[in-house]
Amino acid sequence: MENSPDPAASLLEVRGISKSFGAVRALQEVDFTLRAGEIHALLGENGAGKSTLIKVITGVFPRDAGIVRISGEEVAPRSAKAALQTGIATVYQEVNLLPNLSVAQNLFLDRQPMRFGIVREGEMRRRAKTLLADFGLDIDVSAPLGNYSVAVQHVTAIARAVDLSARVLILDEPTASLDRHEVEILFGIMRQLAKRGIGIVFVSHFLDQVYEISDRITVLRNGRLVGERETASLSRLELIRMMLGRELAETTSARASAGAQKTREVCASFENYGKAGYVAPFNLELRHGEVVGLAGLLGSGRTETARLVFGAERADCGQARVEGTPVRLQSPRDGVRHGFGYCAEERKTDGIVAELTVRENIVLALQAKRGLHRPLSRREQDEIAGRYVKMLDIRPPDPERPVGLLSGGNQQKVLLARWLATTPRLLVLDEPTRGIDVGAHAEIIRLIRELCDDGLALLVISSELDEIVTYSDRVVVLRDRAHVEELAGEDIDVGSILAAIAADGASIAHEGRA
Amino acid sequence: MTALLPRRGLAQILALIVILAVDRVVSPQFFDLRLQDGRLFGSLIDVLNRGTPVALLSLGMVLVIATRGIDLSVGAVMAISGAIAASLADSHSLTVVLAAALGAGLICGLWNGFLVAVLGMQPIVATLILMVAGRGIAQLITEGRIVTFSSPDLVWLGNGSILGLPVPVAIALGMLILTGTVVRASALGLLIEATGGNARASELAGVGTRAMILAVYVWCGVCAGLAGVIAAADIMGADANNAGLWLELDAILAVVIGGTSLFGGRFSLVLAVLGALIIQTMNTGILLSGYPPEFNLLVKAVVVLAVLLLQSPKLSGVAGVVTRLRRTKA
Numbered sequence: 001m002e003n004s005p006d007p008a009a010s011l012l013e014v015r016g017i018s019k020s021f022g023a024v025r026a027l028q029e030v031d032f033t034l035r036a037g038e039i040h041a042l043l044g045e046n047g048a049g050k051s052t053l054i055k056v057i058t059g060v061f062p063r064d065a066g067i068v069r070i071s072g073e074e075v076a077p078r079s080a081k082a083a084l085q086t087g088i089a090t091v092y093q094e095v096n097l098l099p100n101l102s103v104a105q106n107l108f109l110d111r112q113p114m115r116f117g118i119v120r121e122g123e124m125r126r127r128a129k130t131l132l133a134d135f136g137l138d139i140d141v142s143a144p145l146g147n148y149s150v151a152v153q154h155v156t157a158i159a160r161a162v163d164l165s166a167r168v169l170i171l172d173e174p175t176a177s178l179d180r181h182e183v184e185i186l187f188g189i190m191r192q193l194a195k196r197g198i199g200i201v202f203v204s205h206f207l208d209q210v211y212e213i214s215d216r217i218t219v220l221r222n223g224r225l226v227g228e229r230e231t232a233s234l235s236r237l238e239l240i241r242m243m244l245g246r247e248l249a250e251t252t253s254a255r256a257s258a259g260a261q262k263t264r265e266v267c268a269s270f271e272n273y274g275k276a277g278y279v280a281p282f283n284l285e286l287r288h289g290e291v292v293g294l295a296g297l298l299g300s301g302r303t304e305t306a307r308l309v310f311g312a313e314r315a316d317c318g319q320a321r322v323e324g325t326p327v328r329l330q331s332p333r334d335g336v337r338h339g340f341g342y343c344a345e346e347r348k349t350d351g352i353v354a355e356l357t358v359r360e361n362i363v364l365a366l367q368a369k370r371g372l373h374r375p376l377s378r379r380e381q382d383e384i385a386g387r388y389v390k391m392l393d394i395r396p397p398d399p400e401r402p403v404g405l406l407s408g409g410n411q412q413k414v415l416l417a418r419w420l421a422t423t424p425r426l427l428v429l430d431e432p433t434r435g436i437d438v439g440a441h442a443e444i445i446r447l448i449r450e451l452c453d454d455g456l457a458l459l460v461i462s463s464e465l466d467e468i469v470t471y472s473d474r475v476v477v478l479r480d481r482a483h484v485e486e487l488a489g490e491d492i493d494v495g496s497i498l499a500a501i502a503a504d505g506a507s508i509a510h511e512g513r514a
Numbered sequence: 515m516t517a518l519l520p521r522r523g524l525a526q527i528l529a530l531i532v533i534l535a536v537d538r539v540v541s542p543q544f545f546d547l548r549l550q551d552g553r554l555f556g557s558l559i560d561v562l563n564r565g566t567p568v569a570l571l572s573l574g575m576v577l578v579i580a581t582r583g584i585d586l587s588v589g590a591v592m593a594i595s596g597a598i599a600a601s602l603a604d605s606h607s608l609t610v611v612l613a614a615a616l617g618a619g620l621i622c623g624l625w626n627g628f629l630v631a632v633l634g635m636q637p638i639v640a641t642l643i644l645m646v647a648g649r650g651i652a653q654l655i656t657e658g659r660i661v662t663f664s665s666p667d668l669v670w671l672g673n674g675s676i677l678g679l680p681v682p683v684a685i686a687l688g689m690l691i692l693t694g695t696v697v698r699a700s701a702l703g704l705l706i707e708a709t710g711g712n713a714r715a716s717e718l719a720g721v722g723t724r725a726m727i728l729a730v731y732v733w734c735g736v737c738a739g740l741a742g743v744i745a746a747a748d749i750m751g752a753d754a755n756n757a758g759l760w761l762e763l764d765a766i767l768a769v770v771i772g773g774t775s776l777f778g779g780r781f782s783l784v785l786a787v788l789g790a791l792i793i794q795t796m797n798t799g800i801l802l803s804g805y806p807p808e809f810n811l812l813v814k815a816v817v818v819l820a821v822l823l824l825q826s827p828k829l830s831g832v833a834g835v836v837t838r839l840r841r842t843k844a
Contacts, residue, residue: 312718337721352717353711355779356704364708367701368720375701418719 011036012057012088012168017066018055026052029066030225032218034168034199039190041202041214041231045243045298045463048201048220054170058083058090067394070168086404089161093173096156099146104128106145107160122462135159135189149363151182155189161381162193162300169193170201175209176299179277187213205299207236208480221245236502243297244498264289266324267425267457268340273318279304280482281318286426288459291448292474298338298481300326301481302461306428309459310342311335322425336369341419345430345461347408353417354404358394359385361414362404366421388417409440416447426457444473477501526772529820530792534719537799546803553675559683559800565794567592567758569787570741571765572772573693574623576786579769581710581727582778583630583637588738588765590648591622592758595742597655598670600752603663611668611676619739620732622648625733631724645762652754662751672747682744686787689737694783706730710778764793767818792817798822 012034019027027049034040040479044050050143057068059077068075070086077083080090080142097106104121105112107128108356112119128141135155143155154174161169165322171190190200190213204210210217210231217234219242226242234444264287274281279301286292292413294302308311309320311329320329322338335342344350353361365374370376376384385399392413394406403414410433419427429448433441452458462468468475475492476484477500485500537557538544547556568589571588580584595615602611612701622644629640663669676684697703708716709726738758746752771789774781796817 199556242597310718332718333720333722342718344718349712349714351715353708353715355711356707360704360708362705364721365719367704368716368722370701372700372702372705375699375704423686 010034011071012201013067013069013072013133014053014057015051015067015069017056018064019052019061020064023026025223027056027223030220030223032057032225032226035200036167036197036199037103037194038215039194039200039202039213041204041210041217042220043203043210043217043239043243044220044226048243049223050220051172052223053220054090054172054201054203060090079309082164084161087165087167088170089164089168090158090172091154091161091174093176097160099143099153100144101482102142103139103145103148103152103156104141105133106156107131107141107163115340119510131159131163132156149182150177151179151185154186156176158193161457162198166198168199168201172203172205173205173397174202175204175206179275182374183209186239205297206480207297211236219243237499239511240297240498240502243281244463267308267322268338269321270321271316272309273320275308275313275316275508276303276480278313279308280500282483284309284476284477284483287342287460288457290473291452291458291460291471292473293468294478295465295468295475296478296501299461299479299481300501301483302478303430304481305476305478305483306342306430306459306461309426310340310428312342333368336365336422337420339425339428340428341365341422341424341467342428343412343415343419343430343432347411347415352403352411353464355402357400358403359387359399362388362417362421364420369422384421385417389423393443407440411445412440414442416444420451424456426459427451428459430461431463433462433464434458439502442446459496465497466495468493479503520813522773523782523788526785526788526792529817530788530795533795533799534708536537537655537795537802540799541802548640548702549678550629552678553680554565554678557802559680560793561679561794561798562683563804564798565744565777565791566686567741568761568764568793569574569686569790570630570689570737572746572768572786572790573689573783574730575695576736576769576772576774576783577693577706577730578637578734578775579710579776580706580778580781581730582713582776583727583730584641584766584776585626585731585734586638586641586762587622587626587644587648588741589654589733589758589762590733591619591744592742593649593752593754594617594622594653594655595739596746596752596757597754599668599743600661600663600746601655602667603665606836608665609668610670611665615743616736617737619742621735622738623732623735624728627728630731631727632745640824646661649754652752652757652811655741656716656752657752657821658754660751660753661780664750668743668747670747672744672750680749685740688789689740690783693733697783702726702729707739707779707781717741732769765791767814768793771818 010033014030017027017030030049030053032053034242042050052061056063058080059082060080070088074235075086077086077088085471098109101109104125108124113123113127114120114266125141125434132139132141132392135158137152137155139152145156156431158169174186178186180294194200202210203212214231216226216228217239221243266285267288268286270282270284272281272283282305296302304313305479308315310332312332314330320327327338332342348354353364359381364380366384367376382399388394389397389399392412394417403411406414432448433444445467447459448458460468460471468491472490472492475487476483476498477487477497484503487496487500518573524757525811543559544557546692547554548557569597575585575588585587598618599611599615602614626641626644630637668739674681705721708721709723726742742758769786770776770790771792772782772785774786793814796814797810800813
């Protein structure tokens with residue numbers, strides 16, 4: 001393929017697209033070029049602007065600036081349906097078809113073959129059968145779509161799009177819920193479609209798959225275009241650097257504390273712990289007075305690891321131990337009982353109870369741990385809430401204010417207080433600094449170190465590598481839902497974390513160590 | 515204890531006062547009370563007495579709604595427990611009768627709780643099952659007849675008096691105090707509000723949300739069972755077709771008037787019972803006024819609207835609904 005873009009061959013051209021939601025600039029002058037017959041991966045971390053770009057192209061969101069051309073002709077679809085008429089079809093991760101209708105009805109929805117105003121069922125089924133045969137699918141097309149696997153539903157959605165004479169096919173995380181074999185089938189179909197001259201945009205966070213299937217890669221970060229590269233000439237390390245925005249030159253970030261070495265007591269250990277289709281079995285030791293950082297790209301299995309460790313998800317293999325004693329972690333209650341705490345990534349849905357007060361939110365976990373019959377008196381509640389409001393400098397310092405009215409950083413502090421009130425031995429923090437202002441950010445990081453010095457074991461997830469390097473005594477690196485590397489002490493720096501995230505399956509000499 | 519004391523119940527108290535004033539205009543003797551044979555008589559006492567079944571139902575319903583649920587089956591459960599009580603009244607002691615009737619209510623509540631908490635069914639659908647089937651069960655128990663009884667013990671439960679108050683009123687008062695004490699003196703109240711406010715977050719904080727949900731449906735069943743016994747004792751018989759008919763709607767209404775959101779979370783037992791009294795005060799007023807009872811429904815609707823508007827200063831409630839609609843459209 002040519003390196004210099006040939007405008008004649010470009011099927012979809014996006015130039016200078018900007019989009020803001022209120023004060024948030026989701027896209028800033030983004031360019032994107034898709035050629036006929038190519039598979040083009042669109043990559044970026046959470047919040048990079050991938051979904052927004054797709055929605056602007058397909059007219060789901062109106063754009064603030066910029067143009068979209070298809071085969072050189074400017075288009076401005078106002079809805080997904082209008083986009084379809086210009087030849088752009090999108091298949092989302094959650095298939096947007098109707099599971100209660102038959103496969104054939106889904107394929108010909110809105111355009112059923114009719115005669116005298118009556119749907120010709122037989123004709124429709126026959127045509128559905130032929131259409132799917134093109135995609136190597138031989139199934140009963142009169143059965144409800146919902147009866148089939150997600151893979152079949154994806155293929156059906158793609159077949160419908162292609163049959164609607166789509167020239168641009170956007171696949172948003174199509175492989176997220178497919179197994180290895182189904183991914184192969186899907187890739188076969190994608191290659192076949194590309195050969196027919198259809199341009200495919202492939203959004204995925206599975207880098208192995210991106211390297212396997214795509215011709216070119218466009219990377220977005222924080223709503224801006226980082227670059228467009230040929231897949232064959234882009235190293236993994238370079239790609240991840242583009243996605244995370246770290247220059248390898250700045251890798252030697254100062255570490256706040258080296259910490260005393262290795263003599264610390266093990267607080268909780270997980271041996272060959274995992275769950276099929278969730279996270280590959282891993283070994284993990286968490287020690288008192290030590291921060292373990294979990295690093296990896298979005299979807300690499302960090303949150304999944306945290307949920308398994310806490311008990312929010314049940315493992316199907318392996319053994320967990322707390323202070324050396326084998327335990328079973330079947331539910332959050334079990335985790336809480338063994339002295340674990342977990343601040344989830346999604347504060348609003350998984351953390352705070354918005355309408356309850358700061359006081360009630362702080363005492364919630366402690367009360368749950370004590371049980372119904374041992375209620376905390378109002379005086380005890382006031383004392384606990386007052387203590388943590390002061391200690392963590394929660395603002396405004398009013399324990400009777402509904403927690404939903406606080407800022408993100410203060411909500412995060414309330415959640416920390418909730419767990420600290422249970423005097424835990426292990427605290428799992430999932431993105432504790434996401435979406436909070438700079439001041440609170442620094443405070444939370446300081447707190448993490450302080451808690452650690454008090455003898456707590458901490459497991460912290462963060463996308464900010466600088467941050468992880470600053471407070472971690474060890475860093476576990478994840479890739480594709482498996483733990484691939486463990487760095488300790490002097491080895492922890494942004495460069496080696498990036499290298500571990502980037503290393504591809506073939507060249508991991510150090511995987512044996514992990 | 516903030517939620518037990520009607521500190522935020524100004525709208526409800528105001529509404530009750532207004533309705534009482536209207537009743538006074540309609541019927542000049544409305545506030546008259548007289549003592550006869552050691553029992554108080556008068557319109558006010560009637561309101562309390564007639565309001566007892568809905569007040570009892572609302573005690574259970576408010577907890578269910580606080581967990582973001584709803585129980586449509588309470589009317590049917592009343593019919594079941596009433597049928598059981600009436601069938602056993604003349605052959606068994608009051609203890610046995612009460613145990614059987616309340617036990618039936620408890621089992622009904624367990625069934626609802628099982629469907630919602632364990633099987634994860636939507637509360638409105640799950641309790642619809644018993645709402646429909648329950649009346650059938652009650653008819654099977656009474657064999658399609660209206661079962662009457664003359665057991666003096668059970669009749670006393672519906673028509674006797676304690677310290678001048680009708681027994682049903684004393685029972686309702688006792689249940690309010692009992693429920694309030696259990697809920698607020700233990701951690702139950704906080705954990706129920708947390709479960710209703712955000713079940714996912716509460717579960718992750720270690721709250722046994724399933725157990726909470728199961729417990730409130732069981733309690734709702736027991737309250738409905740008790741309401742059924744009192745309704746049967748009142749008329750000295752059980753009518754499977756009409757006992758508790760549509761009362762689930764009054765109970766839900768009482769809870770909503772009492773300011774507990776159907777979206778779960780914060781609840782107030784006292785205000786729910788006050789809601790039940792507001793409804794009954796209206797009913798009684800309309801009966802006394804001589805207008806045909808058909809007006810009852812219309813007036814009820816207007817008053818409910820008025821109370822809800824009063825509860826939302828600056829009509830923030832309306833604004834909230836509009837934004838919510840917009841958000842779902844987006």
